[in-house]
Every structure is written in structure tokens, then in C-alpha cells.
Amino acid sequence: MSLRTTPSVDYVEDVSPGSGVLPPRAWYASSDARSLSLNGRWRFRLSATAGAEDDSFAEEGHDAGTWAEVTVPGHWVLQGDGAFGSPIYTSHLYPFPVDPPYVPTENPTGDHLRVFDLPSDWPSDGGAVLRFDGVESCARVWLNGTELGEFKGSRLAHEFAVGELLKPGRNVLAVRVHQWSAGSYLEDQDQWWLPGIFRDVTLLHRPAGGVGDFFVHASYDHTTGEGTLRVDSDVAGRVTVPALDIDVATGEPVTVAVEPWTAETPRLYDGVLATDGERVPLRIGFRTVALEDGLIKVNGKAILFRGVNRHEWHPEKGRALDLETMREDVLLMKRHNLNAVRTSHYPPHPAFLDLCDEYGLWVIDECDLETHGFTEQDWRDNPVDDDRWTPALLDRAARMVERDKNHPSIVFWSLGNEAGTGRGLTAMAEWIHGRDPERLVHYEGDWNCRDTDVYSRMYAFHDEVEKIGRQLDGGTRKRRELPFIQCEYAHAMGNGPGGLADYQELFETYDRLQGGFVWEWIDHGVRHAELGYAYGGDFGEELHDGNFVCDGLVFPDRTPSPGLIEYKKVIEPVRIEGDGADGTVHVTNKQDFADLSALAFEWSCQVDGETVESGSLAVPALAPGESAEVKLPEPPADGRGGERQWTVRALLADDTSWAAKGHVVAWGQFAVGARPLPSFPATDRPVPEGNRITLGPARFDARTGALLSIGGVEVGATPRLDVWRATTDNDDGAEWQTDTRFGVLWRTLGLHRMRHRLVSVEAGDDALTVHTRVAPAAREAGLDTVYRWTSDGERLRLRVSVTPEGDWTVPLPRLGVRFGLPQADVVEWFGGGPGEAYPDTATASMVGRWRSTVDGLQTPYVRPQENGARADVRWVELGGLRVEGEPEFWFTARRWTTEQLDAARHRTDLTAGDTVWVNLDHGLHGIGSQSCGPGPLPQYFLKAEPAEFSFVFSTTR
Template identity: 50%
Template sequence: MDAYWESFTPGEGRRRPRADALSDARRITLNGRWRFRLSPTAAGTGPAFVRAGFDDSRWDEITVPAHWVLEPVTPLAGGPARSLRGTGEGPVYTNTALPVPLDPPLVPTENPTGDYRLVFRVPDDWGAAVLRFQGIDSCAKVWLNGEPLGFSTGSRLPVEFDAPVVPGENVLAVRVHRWSSGTYLEDQDMWWLPGIFRDVEVIERPDGAIDDHFVHADFDHETGLGTLRVEASEPAVVEIPELGVRMAAGQSATVPVEPWSAESPRLYDGTLTGAGETVELRIGFRTVAVVDGTLTVNGRRVLLRGVNRHEHDPDSGRALDHQTMVRDIVLMKQHNINAVRTSHYPPHPDFLRLCDDYGLWVVVECDLETHGFIYAGWEGNPPADTRWLPAMLDRTRRMVERDKNRPSVIIWSLANESWVGENFDALESWVRDRDPSRPIHYERDPSYRNSDFYSLMYPAQELLEQIGRREEPRPEGVSDEEDSRRRTLPFLLCEYAHAMGNGPGSLVDYQRILESSDRFCGAFVWEWIDHGFRHRAGDGEYFMHGGDVAYAPNGGRYCLDGLLFPDRTPSPGLHELKKAIEPVAIEIDTTVSIRNRHDVRGLDHLAFRWRLEVDGERREEGDLPVPPVPPGESAEVPLPARPGGEPGEWWLTVEARLVGDTPWAPAGHVVAWGQGLLADGAPRSRPPRATTPARQADDGLIALGDARFDPVSGGLVRLGSVKVDGPVLDLGRAPIENDRGQGGVNDLASVWRAVGLDRLRHRTDLVEPDGDVLRVAGRAAASAHPHALAYRFDWCHDDGGLRVDVSVDFTGPWADTPHRHLEIVPPRLGLRMSLPAAYARARWFGRGPGESYVDSCAAARVGRYDATVEELQVGYPVPQENGNRLDIRWLELSGPGVPLLRVDGSPTFGFAARRWTSEELGRARHRHELVDSGRLWLNVDHAQQGLGSAACGPALPERYRVPRTSTTWSVRLSLH
């Protein structure tokens, strides 16, 4: 048997790649139910299945497009559906490691192979036809009516075969191998999902059909003229009625036009008509150039505020339908995202059509990554081996030819994380010859000899600031000439802000740096969506990650790293990104400052509204007149209102809202907002009131007003009628993914466990009534370790409540541990107590409505908010610290049958309220494992460290850590 799937050859029998196009050519979709049989080796079911008379009546049935490891396989004999999900035969996730031994181009004999069969009908009047597959993972051989058409690798790229169809019934047979030589080129930090997962169709090719076309639509920003030339493979006529253009293909026309941009995606509809076919044209005029080290489009510097986007759906994997693609783009536009890097392969062509329509800058990346060769010290890496050049060039050609007419595509990316090699020279040369209108990106080669951009992943903020000043350190192993050229290049941050779990932090900090220098042309958050699969096992439904599959190597939870949860629910991180990159910056002080951060458009599409509140209660509101503000410019507008005479915090909020409906949001959608404190008339200290001395009560407890304390532990056990357990000092949190670092680097969670911050033991040294004060002092430390916290709680009662003044000192050798490379810094410093389960609702004045942390709080406005305890939680697929609210002035907890409990800060605190402890939260592997403990656990924090993005990125900046210094704070509890 010819082992074509293990060949360096990328394919045979295929037609030359061509532009993705919609036309009036007749076509037959072959999407639907196919016959299917899965076999354990590349031999499949043998040679007979390709024949027209083959009996497949006992075969299974499967949907196309789909992945067989996700799609339930339905036996036609009437047996139960089988699902491979959650088994080693099913979806497999790796990050950098290849799932096959490094022995290129060979793969194991154990190679699951799916044989597909479909009988379809063709009209009697059809002639020549083309069979098109938009995506098959990872290698497929195709037969039509028993005759071989050829084979192909390159999973996420289209492939076409000449299809000698016959009138009436035709039999299509496709053999798909899970592993192939192409596997070595597709190690792209994703689930390995085999099958025919994109559309399949047969397209008629009558005489005179237009096989290919190339639209050149440039824009001269100085004259406002667009120049159009359309190349065609056949004689044809170009018509653009709106522009009054009618000309032969190959000719040029220069006319006044409105340019295309992500902010104003102006398209002109037209046709390209040949003797046998009319092709639809959607033309956007724009010119992309790198000028003096700056990326420009239509003569203006642009700043890409982007995300990396894998194709993913929690049920169908990479087999996305049109509405899911629309949903992605609508969510991006609603959250101020203006650019997409198609990591790490070309997406379904419909997605790029939608980017043209809705307006997104796009970096299209080739279906090429060889990251797994890092485990061999890059020995045998395909870019450095000329035997792989045909396959690499084939993938590049198929990408460029398919997407060359998309105005949204402004940059070609040759590959991702494939190190270096001379094959990239050939790829670059071919792209520049075929399409000199777009710049080229490739990040991993430190010489950047094949790239028009200097580019990095996950730099620290300090390094990014150096890059903006062109003062960055020189990469190792590059020549003087290479380094000199690199310093002239614009900088593209192709991955940053790893959005794994609760995070990322510092989005506002990064954006500030990215806007500080024209050298920066943009950045792409990693990444758009969590790659989790909806799964039911045992007692619950949850989102399955790589670690839930019994297969090695395994990338574990690393696939859950998106701004959307797997079901496309926006995460708090996406809300924070929307605020960080909003296209209008609104700052409020003695005036309202409006800065237009758009690349090309003014603010006439926005209306500005203001609202004045005191302590979160609305007092006035109205429209804010804003003069015209060109892109990149600012305007100062007088304050529309002044504080009144009431005591309290007077906050002015200004919002920029859409004036009219758009394809991605209705009129009134909030694009940007700003908030400023105009006056703070809140009392800084409570007036003196009558106090009550601490005394021994008849029940053996210590009484302080209506509060009762344990005389041994000093703990508060009752406040009025409310049973309380605590408060105690709390230093730990359920680790977020960024607390775990990557590969042992920045693994704060391991240090916390090693030194016992999650198992503090509390010792009470003093419980002493002293007049109006009950003084409780003690020590909190972990077993086997000398470092500790010495604390003192001074409780006092007045007519309105119970106040505690907390003093904490860090004692012992906190830095002298086996983990000297990581200083022991607690993630939290605060109080924790438990309350009756009847407390079910929270109302507060502070930041909200969503969660906030010290390095991720820009999206949280100061105001009054109300939520149930359940609504306070954020359902990260892997349970971890969540639901914190910052800058809380007061908090009220209520519920049936219990008095309202109020907590007042002096001046503020952070809080979280849960039905389970932090320890229980940290032990759970999936959300459904969290069980109501029968109590409400309340954290009232003085400080909690930030989020960062150290799961794949730099360490958490020092300014966002909890300082290990002597600290005092106060809170007040009262019942109402």
C-alpha cells in the first residue's frame, strides 16, 4: 500500500489554488449525513469501499462537516449512538508537544482512519465540475465513482479536484487519516480533531468559467482616488455600478471613492462577468504600507486592538456554522476589538467575508507551526529541511490565493513558533512576488529577516517600554546588519495578556504603553475563546479540558485561555479589555476631556450622555454637547453639572453611545465611558457615641453590647441574633491559573502550598476586656514553618454597631525558605467569617457590577449595586478565586428570616461572598463539584494581589502584590 499520508509531498491530483469567490455557477452542497466507518490503522476498511456497488448498509452515519471524535456516531442498525469524547480515541489536546513520536515524516501504525461515503445526484445537463473541500484534518484521499482524484494535506486550507461527475448518481469516497506527515506542520496549541470539518461542495465549471481573479483596489489618501484593476483567468468584464465603472478585466480605472477601514468598512458591489460565469465582487479600496517604521493604512497610522482567534465551539469543535462566526464578530465589535490574528491557520472563508462586511483588520496566519521540534532541540525542524519546502510553500500559496481579495486582510503571517530555516526565505520571496501590497509577519526568527515587523510574545511591561523608545536589548545570535534593520521595523505584539482563567491583569497598563509610541502598531490578546467541550460524566455536566482525557502528552487546562467561556459567555477579562481599548478616552476633572482614539473616523456616530450621582443615587442627567474631534485629537468640554449640598460622594459619569443602529449593535450601545469624583462630602470619621464596656455575660461568653465573643479564642460567635464564626485572618486564595505560572516559573501557588498559607493555624494569646475595648491578640502560622503574623483585634461597641481595628505584623524569616527564587508574599490580607445560609443577597456601594481586582478594575464603575450570592460568582470552567469587588464603602447582606447585616469600611474594603470556602474552591476540578456548605462565607479584605498573566507571561508586577509590612485597618459591622 502506497503510504501517501507519510510523504513529504503535500498532495497529488489537486487543482491549483485560487481565490475564494461567490458566483452564479451552479453548485451542489454535499454537507449532510454520510456513511462512515472508523478503523484503527491507515488501511481503513480496505480498497473496496470506493466502488459504486459497495454495500455500506451496515456502516455508521455521521454528519459532514464535523469531527468524528466529537460527533456521535449513529449505527444504522439501530444501536445506541457512540461518542468518543473523553477517551484517548477522542479529542486530544497538546500545547507544544506533538501527539506522535518525532520521526518525520512517519507516523505510528496506530492511526485512526475514517472512511466516508456519499451517494449524490447530478443534473443531466451538467458538464465539467470541481469538487471542493474547505477543510479536512489531517490527510485525505479522494475517489469519485471508483476513480482516484488525488490526496491532500494541509488541514485548514481548501483543496479542489477536477470532478468528472456523471448524470444521475455519483459515489464519493474519502479516506481521512488522523495522523500524517502534515501533523508535523500543525502543532498549533489546540485540540487534535480529525475529520471533514468544513463544507464540501461540487461546483459546475462551464466553458468560459472564471477560474481565478485578483482584485487590486488601492487608495491614494492625498487625492481621495481609488485605482481598481481586476485580473481574471478568462476574458471578462468588470462592472461597479455605483462608481460608473465598466471595463475589461486587466484594465485600470481611477475614480473618487470612500476608502475601506475597520472603522468604516465601505464596500462597493460589482460583478466580474465572463462567457460562462459571473463572479460577485465586494471591493474595499485601501493601501497598506510601512512608512518610517510605522504601519499605515490609507496614509494613517493604525493601532490594532486585537485578539488571537482559534476556531472553537464547545459542541462542534472547529466545525463552525455561519451564525457562530457572526456571533464572534458581533461580540468583538461590541467590545471595541478592531483586529483579529487568525491563530494559527486561515479560518473558514466566511469569517473573512464577515470581517470585510463588519470591519476588522485581519492578520491571516498560515496553517504552519512546528513547535514540537523544540523537544529535539529543533533538530529536523521542517523550515531548515529542504524536503519540507514543497509542503510549506503549498500551504503558503493556498492561504494567499484563497484570501488575496479580502480588503480586511492587511498582513500575511508566514507561520507561528516554527523557529528558523532557509525555507522561510522561499516563502517570503513567493509572497512578495505574488502580493506585494501587504506586509509580512513572522515572529519567532530573532533576525526578523523574513518579516516586516519586529514582534514578540508576552514581554514584560518594562521591556515593552524600551521597545517603544527603540532602546530594547539586542537579541542573541543576530548580526549587526540584522539588528540595525530590526530596530527600524514597527513592533507588533502578536500575543500578550494570556487570558487563562481569572485574568488577565494589566490590560490598561499595556494599552498605555502601546499608545505611547508610533512604533507600536498593535497587539493581540491570547486568546478569544476557551477551548472546552461540553461534557457529561458521573454526576455533572462541565466543560472538558485537555486534562480530562486519558492521553499523554497532554496540555491539561492550558486550552482554557480565552476571553469568552466555551459557551461564548463574555468573561470579566473581556469587559476589562473593552474598557482598556475603548476608542474614546473620557477623563473627568475640572472639565470633561474627550480624546478620540479612533484611527480614521471622527465622533459624529456617537452621542454623549452624562449622569450625576451622590453615593450611587442619581440626581441629574442629560446630553453632553461635544464639538467635532478628529481622530487622534482631543477636546475639553465644561462640566455639565456641579455637586449639590448633600453630603456624600458626587460622581459624574459620561458615556459615548451609538447614535444609530449598526450591524453589530443597536443605537444606544455604550462604546466608552468615563467617571470622575467631583466632590467627597462623606464624613471621614464617625461622631463620638455612647459606648458599652466589655463584660462577662451570664452564658460564659464576653458581651460587648449585643455581640458575644468566645472567652478562649476571642472569636465573635454572635452579633445580635446572627450566629457568626470568625472573623479570622485570611492570607490565602483559591489559586487562579496565573498564580500557577508556567513550567515552574512564577509558580506562586506552589510556594503558598509549600509554606502553608492555605493551612494557617491560629493561636490566641490574649483575650482581654479593657474598658470599652475587647482586645484579642494572637499568632497565625502554618505547621512546620517559623514565619507568622502577629495580630491584634480591638473590638469596640457603640450605639450603631461593632467596630474592629486590626493590626498585623509579619514576623519570622518570610524570605528565608527553600523557595528563595520566589519571595513569600501572601495573595490576600483580610478577614474571613461565616454567616447563616439565609443570607442570600448583597447590596453595596463601590466598584461593580462585575468582579474587580487591583490590576483589573477599569471596567468596574463606582456605584450602587445589588446581586444574589449566586450572581456574585463567576463560573470559570476550572474553579478558582473569583467574584471579588474592590473599593467598597459599605456592604449590606440580607435574606429571609435574618436581619440586614451591614459592613462599613474605613474608608474602603474588598469583599467576596460564597457558599463554599476558598479551600473547597481550590480543591474542585470542575464547577459542578462545588457544593453548598450550608453557610455563607464572607471575605472582607484589606488587600488582595492582582491577577497578572503569568500562566504564559511575565511575573506579576510588584505594585500589584500585597506589601508585607505592618498594617492596620478597620471595619464596622451592624444589624438593621
């Protein structure tokens, strides 16, 4: 009788970074050396534990014909229709017991097999390297039955020397991947836990005398206009840059006149590093990063980050991104005026950094390190303060720096994210400073700035940011002398973020404030056949953080959200302001390096939102920071007495690598005169007719005063006071916030279940007056509400007067009227558009004539919530009705009630009904970003105070 022994899996819980791997080196593509992609379909077997199967699958001749298949790059939990397990989302909680370095016995383990044929012309000289660009979280590797080693560090590259193991013809690569390992304790980023080989696997030929590792040093002297190039190489060779007539030996500096690289002007010079055995193409950008005068400077100038945090994400493939998806990200960023990206919270696929070099983005490259879950035990046993883990931390730092060191776009190395503080971080900072003193070091958790070159915070409120800008924030002297950035701010979860313009005003007011990075780029929704997009908890996770994983400026399919449209406007690189009275436009170049020669300007004049004339506008090629006043032509005279305004746009004058000629970069609007308000005499009087009252074109219920119809348009539900909205993620706030989570406070007060008590219905000589009191059950506070209806025979005016009663301690979600129409589809309006806006998200709302459908008005947030409001509406037409407002109003229309929207958890929960529900709002509460950051600023509160507003109804049929 024989006993089956469990294979050794001690390496899984070993705190070391691994064994058998080669030292890290720069990532590059060789023009001479062969490569063979091993991406594609792999045989796959899933086991429940790390030691469930022996290692015989790695032996030559093993029959894996009955195994399943998965695609590499990929995550096995996103393949197989659920047969291979499910994704897990936690924001910071470890989904296993915190018992470092141990992980549960229940440890999903995927055995991968790839049989490949070595090409017959594969070179026989030199050696070969097997490269893994990303495996989560621990991998053990065999080639042709020989074990190569094992490694941890999921978002980092690892290589093995395999030249002596390759065979002509058939070769077998075996990889065992464990979901959990000691390395998992260092990878507690706010994202899905997704095991698998999710980046490229490549076999690289390394010719004899070929290039090994090299470091491109390309500085720029802004005082002389010269750049100094030196390429340090492990293998001696020569460096040539034809455009600069450079031909020098490696290690030898050369200084020549150059055009510098910046995010605005990403000039790259093509060069070649040639050794005896290999030629490697170089893309060289000359720039100097320095900390001078307490500021982050590039090429001698302080820069302002208009940035975003970017997780790698695809709704079907997870973190397995292809080149075109990465390019799409960069192009969208450039087209929306972003100039910087923080690679939260790990180094990205190296091809993404090539794109940042090419198109121009400042980069904070962040190490694959986060131990956030240790907050649950007050950081006890935190690996970054435990010397046993320091080799693993240094390995992660080295693999980031060595791989990415030749990218001019990278201006900061970041030690990681939310890992507390400790000796391991200090060791990382010291190593990075020593290896690459030409860049700066970032880490948000180091508030005393012991190890960092910048004071970095996340989600600091506006008032604190202003104190920091004024250097009134206290802290150590070193910290006060450093520049400040918000590495995360303006949490873009659901509807929002609000307050972007207020932050940007602070950044542009105080030199010390050098901008920030919105959290984050994309919603991490997982495409789901039944739910549309799934989020935390939709896969049965025992611990999860819900839709907190959906907090991006673009939706999962990369459609820009209203938040991105708003951000583009807030950070536009040209400020266009004007005075409609004297026809003067004030133009300011807000760029750091480029003048305005790449832009063309045009003006247009609108009357009641329709353009009546347009033309080009001559604006000087202003240098960065310069301003000019430009005169507009005389306003066209067309005989109409409507509302007039100017719109001035800055457009790309020619095609660029990232957008076509005519792409709108910036715009400004300003009124020529005041808007004429709707008015008419109340000439008709209410006429009782049995159980109905007729007033002009309208019929009312005589008992309740409810509006039944206007002209031939039936009203499904009478206009009545509405103060509730389906709470947004930012209304609801974060669970660790206790005092100002307005969504919670509103529900506690009962604003989602208001009751209406009819006080009186009075048909007077010139008006129908309906008096009600609106209040929540169990509460004393209420809203005394009077509806006054008048008519001139053809039109109908509703004047609403609201007086709060009792003790109102919280602002209102909204204040306006809601009513129902049985039929409506096409919507036209004159006001803000084309997209949604709220009081603190309305910078991008452009006044004009707009057209949509009811369905087109909806914003498809992954978790349904309040959305779709249009701002500054003068009039709107839908369902046969025209509604004019005094003053301007907020307009919303949808095919479900607010209550149905509030109850929905996925878009598929919403079913269109027979009624279109319309909200005409006098006011809305601000949005803020309290899902993780601050709530709305006080000026965006909708206070419960006396208010009066009116609407004029008429028919369009």
C-alpha cells in the first residue's frame, strides 16, 4: 500500500520575492533579436488547494487532453462561465485571515500548460529568456520538465534564463499559479482579486554580445536650450541619434541643442543602442525633473498636474489589456485635457508608458505595494515595518524602476499606496534615490515627508487645501517647504464628482499647490448577462465593498461620464472670459510650456440658443501664462429681441496625433443682455363645471385642485411639490463618515416618504389656489406649500410658494414640482446641455438649444441613482407641452419614478412604465464627492428656506 504525498508548497508562504529569476532590467523591443509570443489558448486545471495535485503535470509527455482551456493573458475567474470560480472585490479588507505570511488552505490554484514549437530558424547563438509580464499572485514555472523557479509580485516582470532547456520542435511550458500567497499581503489594492497569467508571456532570444540592461540619461538645460545624453549600458556599444548627429560610445556624455520633452510638447528623438550582437531602438526625451524653490519643476518651470488615477481595467478581460485599449485610454485622456496619470497602484503594462511618452502625459509610476488591510488591527504586523519583508519590498521597487527607467514621461517614483509607515518604505526610498536621483519620490502615507520629495494627500477638504497653499498647515519644517499635490481627490463614484472647479481655483491660486489626480479613471464593472455590469457582492463574495469599485470618469465600456466632461472643462488649458456688454474677450494661456499657436479660435453669436452668425477670431500665440484682450465683432442685428450671448471656442488648428483638426479644447460663454422673462396678464378666471374646474386651456379636479389636462395633453399626475431624489453614491457617503452623510440624514428625517395634506382649494376671481402641507411621517417639520394657477386663455402659469415650518436641520435634496405625462419621447430645450449638470458640476454645461429623447437624457451609472438633470433651463418641450420657467430651472424626465430609481441596484432593475415622470426644480442640492472625499461645499447646499418660483405651460400641438 502506497501513500500519496502532498507536494511542498512552502514557497507560497515564504516572504521572499522568489527564486531562480533573473535580475530586473529595462523593458525594450529589439530590432535584431527574435521573440516568440506564448499568448493564446493554454490547457488549464483548477484545484481547490495549493497542494491538491503533484508536479507530474510539468513532466514531458503528460496528457492534458481532458483539461479545460483558458486564454492567456487572462484571469481564470473571468473565463469558463463561472466554472473556474468568481471575482472578489474588496476595497481594503483582506478576503482571508490576517495571519502573515500564512494564507488559507483553501487556495485556488491553476495549473497552466502551453505546448509550443520552437521555430526551425530560431537562432542557436546566445541564450534565451522566458518573460512573464504579470501573474497574480504567485507562480512556479517549469520548462520541459525542469523547474525554473517561482516568483511573487503580480504586476511586475519576471524572467528566467532558458537557453539550455529549449529543444528543437516541441517544448512544454508549465506554470502553477496560486491565487493566495505571502505576496497577497503586499497587494491589497482597491480592486478585484483576479488570479491568473494576465499579461504577456514571451520567449526572447538573447544574442551573444547583445544588449543587456541600459539606462538612458537625457537631461535638459532650460537656460541654454541644450540637452545632455548619456546611455549607461551593461554591454559596451555605441549610441546614435541621427536627428542630432550624435554618435558616441555608451557611458560617454554628449551635449547638443535639442527640443525638450514635456507633456504638452512630447518631442522624442529616435536613436539606436548598438552592441556587437544587437541593435535596440531608443526613443529619447530630454527633460530635467527637479525640486527647486519648494516646487516640482520640469525644465526649469513649475508644473500643474491635471491628472487622474488609472487602474488597468477591461469589463470582460479584467487587467488583461491589449495595446489598442491602452491607446484608447491615453487618447481619451488627451482629448479631455488631462496631462498626468498616476499608475494606481502598481506599474502598468509597459506599453502604456510608451504611449505616455509618445502622446505626452506626466506619470507617477507606482510600486506594486499596498497593505491597507492592516488598518483593521492598527497596523500591527504591517510588513513594511518588519525587516523580514524588506527584501521583497526592495525587489518590488527595483523591478519597477529598472523596467521603466527609460521613460521620459515618468517624473515620480511612488513607493506604493496606503501601506502605513515603516523601515521597509525608508529602505525603498533610499534605494530609489540612490539608483535614480534624476526623478522625485512620492508616497502619500508619509505625512512627515521623511522619505518623500513632495507632501501628498488624498481627499483633503477644500478648506484644508487652502491652508496648505498658504503654508498654514503646520507639520514639520521640511513638509512646509515642500510642494503639495492631491494624489487622490474628487472621488468619481456615480453621479459626480462635485467641487472640481473649486479645487482647481485653489490649485491655480497658490503656487505650492501643484494640482492633483482625480480618483479614478474607469468604473471596474464586470460585464454580466443578467445585471449589465456586476460589482462587489454580485458574485456571492462573503466580504465585499459593493459598487465602491465603480468610481471612474469613464463607464466600464469607456464611454465618458458627465464627470469627465466636467473635468475637461474645469482643467481646460485656455481660459476664455468675456464681457458681453463691450464685446471684449479675455484669453489666458494656462499651459506650462506650449504657446497657443496650435489653436484656432472662433466666435458665434446665439439668439435664444440658436446661432445666427459665426466667424474666426484672431488671438495672438500667447506664451504660457500670458493673457490678451481681443475684440469681438459687432453683434449681428436680426430684428429678434430674444436672449443673446457669445460663445468663443479654442480648437485644434491642425490634426494632431491625439485628435483631429477642429477638436474643441476650451470654450467660454457670456451674455450680451438679460433674458426676457415670460409674462402675461391673468385674464381668465376659474370656472367650476360640476366636479371639474376650467381655467384657460386647463382642467382641474374641483375637489383636490389636481391638474388633469392642458389643451389636448392629458396629465397623468398633477404637479406637486417634490423634495426627494434617488440618493447618489456621494449623497450616501462613506461608512466611516458620521456627521454629514446627507443621504442617511434625509432618510432618517423621512424625506423619501413625504406625505401631502390638502388644506384648501379656492377658485378665486383670477386664480385657482391650492394650499397643502408636505411633511414626513413621525416628524414635526413640514413645508407649507401654495400652488397658484392663473391663465391668459392660452397659457397657464403655476406659481409655487414654499414656507418651511418647524426645525429643519438639514438641506433639501431638491425643491420643485413633479408631474406625469402619459406620452413623451422627443425632448427639446433651451438651457444648459448637452449633458447633465448639478450645482457643483455645472461648469461644462453650455447654454444652447438642445434635442434628445427621454431615454437619451438618462446617465447610465452602474448603480442607478439621481441623474440626468439639465441646468439653467429657460424652456423645455416634450409630450406636447412647453414649459417656461421664472427663474431658470432644472429639468429631469425619466420613464420610472424616483422611488423606482432609488430602489434599483443595477440598470436592469429599471423597467420603463407608461408614464414619463418630469421634475421641474427650483433648486438642487450639490453633489460633492463624499463617497470617499468631502461633501458639497456650503454654497451648494439647498437650504430649507422660503422660496417662490413659477412655470408657464402651453401646448405645442
